[in-house]
Amino acid sequence: MTATRNPTQAFLDEAAALLGPRGLTRDADLIAPWLTDWRGRFTGRACAMASPASTAELADLVRLCAAHGVPIVPQGGNSGMSGGATPDTSGHALLLSLRRMNAIREIDVESRRLTCEAGLVLQTLHEAAEAQGLRFPLTLGGKGSATVGGLVSTNAGGSQVLRHGSMRALVLGLEAVLADGSVFSMLTPLKKDNRGFDLKQLMIGSEGTLGIVTAATLRLVPAVAERVVIWAGVPSLQAARALLLHCEDAANAALEGFEVMPQACLDAVLAHLPGARAPLDGAHRWHVLIEVVADRATAATLRDRCEAMMADAFERDLLDDAAIAASESQAEAFWLLRESVAPAERARGPAVQHDISVPVERMPEFVDAAVPRIESAWPGTEAVAFGHLGDGNVHFHVIAPRVTDAAAWQERDGKAISRQVHDLVTAWGGSISAEHGIGQLKRDELARLGDPVALAMLRAVKHALDPAGLLNPGKLV
Incomplete structure (x- = not known):
């Protein structure tokens, strides 16, 4: 008499046959590092971890999950801040790793765009663009682990949003697998397209609840030929805002970043970071980090323009003190102070x-x-x-x-x-x-504070595209 296998085992057998030994694992030691979010606030369980090698393989897997009613939790570099890529504690969900799908499909230097798969790590994307004399103008502290799929799914930002916008502004085309296993393919960018809703924008920021991003066409910009990094001390956040407006007028589109921190944050960083030095003498209530960049055509005059911009700011009493980085190493040291605020805080x-x-x-x-x-x-x-x-x-x-x-x-x-x-x-x-993003960290707060009409629209879209609720359940909505 043959024992009847339960649906979960039947699913795992079919998934293993579909993906092969590299594509599916139930090894607890291999899965464990991916079951806790980056901040350590959420830990879940999974029936297995799948690592498909292509969009077609993923589409087959999603169809299999739909047939068996198996929830899917997509994950990129597991560097998110809101627990959006961590499964619940039931152990019923399939953890989906996109890290094997990391190919760069095309770089079009003339059109300044790159098409890549969702598992491509941000730092690798930066290096590929730089090799062509271009750059991808979004960076963040986790660039060595964050993947393109995760950046798209959370509409990631960072210090360059001021000039270039978040991922919404940088994604020109998108490919995603929907809840029924069909493939939404709109990778070819068009300057003008009035065929109804912008469906790729619907996917961006949806945190894997509407579809699983598998590839994206991204906007590239010319490489930076020269940059000037400035550290300024100001008496208040209102003064920092006035300085921002002044820099926007003076530098225009060349203003790449404008970051602020209070003296308390700088003090914590100086105590935490070995060998760190304050850029300015004395204490200031607020500190401002400014970055202005230039391409080859305007690089020669950048420093002079920045010095004139800051001299004018002094004359207008917009700041108390300022230092312009004299070298690239000093510029990096300024940025390291800003990037070390979070680690210094954790140490406290x-x-x-x-x-x-x-x-x-x-x-x-x-x-x-x-x-x-x-x-x-x-x-x-x-x-x-x-x-x-x-x-x-x-x-x-x-x-x-x-x-x-x-x-x-x-x-x-x-x-x-x-x-x-x-x-x-x-x-x-x-x-x-x-x-x-919202993930599971802020899901209940969004439900409590969100506009009821907007929330109803979010839930309606979710139900329309994922009626069984199998895509990243318990996140966002």
């Missing part, structure tokens, strides 16, 4: 992090109002805001007082603090997620 102890945005012109006023309000409501905490002032997005972090049980503080006070921060952001007409 537990904190709750909020990736928020409000209208650009209101950010100084919001920070000035929110910081004392949170610190007053939660004695012993320290609230700090830093990040991309130019696009209205700052990271608003609340650092815990000295506690003996970090997990208990996160669960008790941390969640309540986040609710209050999100309430403030919503009252100011902002967003509780500016660039890190």
